[in-house]
Amino acid sequence: MIDPFVYADEVESVGVRLAHVAVVPSGIDGREALFRCLARQLALPDYFGANWDALEECLRDLSWIDSHRVVLFHESLPGLDDDQLTTYLEILRDAVMGWRRDVDDELVVALPFCARERVARLPRSEG
Numbered sequence: 001m002i003d004p005f006v007y008a009d010e011v012e013s014v015g016v017r018l019a020h021v022a023v024v025p026s027g028i029d030g031r032e033a034l035f036r037c038l039a040r041q042l043a044l045p046d047y048f049g050a051n052w053d054a055l056e057e058c059l060r061d062l063s064w065i066d067s068h069r070v071v072l073f074h075e076s077l078p079g080l081d082d083d084q085l086t087t088y089l090e091i092l093r094d095a096v097m098g099w100r101r102d103v104d105d106e107l108v109v110a111l112p113f114c115a116r117e118r119v120a121r122l123p124r125s126e127g
């Protein structure tokens with residue numbers, strides 16, 4: 001499986017020029033805190049339902065963001081239980097892969113280097 005993520009410990013190393021940069025800071029603990037952070041950082045629309053399906057839907061759209069490049073930078077992996085973290089990483093992976101088919105726009109998800117091993121254990125994408 002091709003790993004769709006970028007690994008970086010500093011946001012500047014991801015190539016943020018002319019991008020909308022959303023940062024998931026260290027210390028995000030729990031699904032609700034993650035949804036609040038993402039809603040704020042990505043300016044998610046009011047209809048965002050603060051659940052995994054709604055997050056997946058919003059990440060596949062992002063039309064309300066003016067920039068053609070969106071960088072979602074994680075200072076650390078959010079504090080989620082194993083099942084929730086797997087779900088979150090799968091949603092991110094599928095969103096990045098979906099945006100790769102678009103020639104005009106790009107979604108970059110940057111994770112800290114320490115997340116590589118966790119990502120390597122993800123189930124294969126069906127898409």
